[in-house]
Amino acid sequence: MPSDLWSFTQDFYARQGVEQACLALQASGANVCAVLCGVWLARRGVALDDQRVLEIGQLATPWDNQVVQPLRALRTRWKAESVGDAEWGLLRERVKALELDAERILLSRLQGLAQDWPRQLPQGAGAWLSAVAGDAAIANNHDALHVLRVVADSL
Numbered sequence: 001m002p003s004d005l006w007s008f009t010q011d012f013y014a015r016q017g018v019e020q021a022c023l024a025l026q027a028s029g030a031n032v033c034a035v036l037c038g039v040w041l042a043r044r045g046v047a048l049d050d051q052r053v054l055e056i057g058q059l060a061t062p063w064d065n066q067v068v069q070p071l072r073a074l075r076t077r078w079k080a081e082s083v084g085d086a087e088w089g090l091l092r093e094r095v096k097a098l099e100l101d102a103e104r105i106l107l108s109r110l111q112g113l114a115q116d117w118p119r120q121l122p123q124g125a126g127a128w129l130s131a132v133a134g135d136a137a138i139a140n141n142h143d144a145l146h147v148l149r150v151v152a153d154s155l
Contacts (some may be wrong), residue, residue: 004111005036005037005040005103005107005108005110005111006107006108006111008036008039008043009033009036009040012036012039012151012152012155013036015151016030016151017147017151018147018151019047019127020144020147020149021141021143021144021145021148021150022035022144024038024143024144025133025137025141025144025148026146028133028134028137028139028140028141029063029134029137030133030134030137030141031057031060031061031070031132032103033060033064033103033106033107033110033138034056034064034110034132034133035132035133035148036107037056037060037107037111037114037132038056038112038125038128038129038131038133039125039129039148039152040111041068041114041117041128041131042110042123042124042128042129043078043125043152043155044119044120044122045117045119045120045121045122045123045142046083046114046117047120047123048127048128048131052114052117053131053132053150055113056106056110056113056114056132057132059109059110059113060110060119062105063102063105063106063109066077066104066107067094067105067106068099068102068103068113071095071098071099071102074095075092075095075096075099078090078091078092078095087104091148101106113139124149124152124153125147125148125149125152125153126153129145129148129149129152130145133145140142146153
């Protein structure tokens with residue numbers, strides 16, 4: 001498995017069922033970058049504690065709210081219009097690329113935050129997933145969390 005968070009995320013996201021699970025969690029209000037960071041931290045053996053979860057949220061939430069979500073909302077709004085308009089479709093693809101760049105920047109910032117947190121043996125991802133997914137995502141997406149947990153624990 002790749003050691004940096006961005007490469008880990010790309011590898012993990014490409015695994016069967018992960019994309020669908022992440023999209024389901026995202027639809028319930030979960031910050032998928034924080035969720036993927038939690039999986040990465042579990043695989044690195046970083047012990048879960050409330051202060052670390054708080055720091056992840058304090059870093060991820062403003063960037064997600066102010067940068068990622070507005071780009072995603074614009075991309076989503078333009079979906080129907082871009083189907084019949086090639087130029088609009090190209091603009092939508094550029095917005096999609098910006099959204100991905102914004103997520104990559106957030107993941108880089110999360111990695112910087114957690115880079116020096118002490119590591120032990122890799123652990124199951126369940127505790128981290130529950131801690132970073134958020135209450136709404138947990139209440140509405142047991143199946144999605146289960147998929148992520150199973151895939152993460154199989155690495």
